[in-house]
Amino acid sequence: MNNNREVIAVVDDDENIRNLIEAYLHKENFRTIGMGSAEEAWDLWRTDPPGMWVLDIMLPGMDGYELCRRIRDEAEVPIIMISAKDNEVDKILGLELGSDDYLVKPFSPRELVARVKRQLKRWERMQKSNTETALPASAGLELGGLLLLPEERRSFWQGEEMELTSKEFLILTVFAGHPNRAFTREELLAYVWGDDYFGSDRAVDHLIKRIRKKMDGLPLESVWGHGYRMREVQG
Structure with a gap:
């Protein structure tokens, strides 16, 4: 301990x-x-x-x-x-x-x-609160090669288990729970950091950058002038 x-x-x-x-x-x-x-x-x-x-x-x-x-x-x-x-x-x-x-x-x-x-x-x-506001009631979330197991607090990308921080895990549950939906930075700040967060919304950009570095090929897209979304890849 x-x-x-x-x-x-x-x-x-x-x-x-x-x-x-x-x-x-x-x-x-x-x-x-x-x-x-x-x-x-x-x-x-x-x-x-x-x-x-x-x-x-x-x-x-x-x-x-x-x-x-x-x-x-x-x-x-x-x-x-x-x-x-x-x-x-x-x-x-x-x-x-x-x-x-x-x-x-x-x-x-x-x-x-x-x-x-x-x-x-x-x-x-x-x-x-952790994932309560972002997650539907389900045993897990799967989107393409991404698998999230909230109750176990485990994450997998293309079959490989990943080490994620709490915020990285939480923001991915937001995206995976709402495939193809575009979120603004302000929405993501409220979900992940809380309504009373003091800092810049660029904190979202830094978090996304870290996730992309860890999960190469993740279909997490920038939406110009808006924010981010995760695509549901077909086939």
Whole structure:
């Protein structure tokens, strides 16, 4: 069992900021692990991943963007990015790479704690609802070479079992449950991330890109100016 599931990892190369964040989280009875580099954080992810990340962007060596991308390519876990960069482009990039929130330095530690609580509650609701809003009542979903078994939380592409994150699995159940239907990005955000999602709808594009990389040949099409659909391939 992963003992770090309820731990918040705080990654910032400024020890004073890191200690301040951890102190405020401790006041709210959160457990934390503080780290000064993305490389150290990546080692933690590979060995005993925490349940949430507070992640600075400007780090020595690997930056926070790359660490966020690596984590999000493997799993779904709440990520709040913090940075002295207040440019809108930087915020959008962080959100597109998969962060759930973005906070600009200097910030109030109380505000960060409030955002941590909000993200944890949102993720808890998302995990509880999981596939309920997207799936018809059936033992499984099959579309072409794609087979999804929601009760077992297993997925197969062309006979090969695939490792998918929670969001990857959920968005595929949306498509497989409604073949040939075109969904807007806003609809997919509501299904998968929930109505209270803070970030950009480009998060959908990033998720689709990851799925296509894992499932080469999947008939998941872009609908220009609208969103995405999965074709029901005949024959």
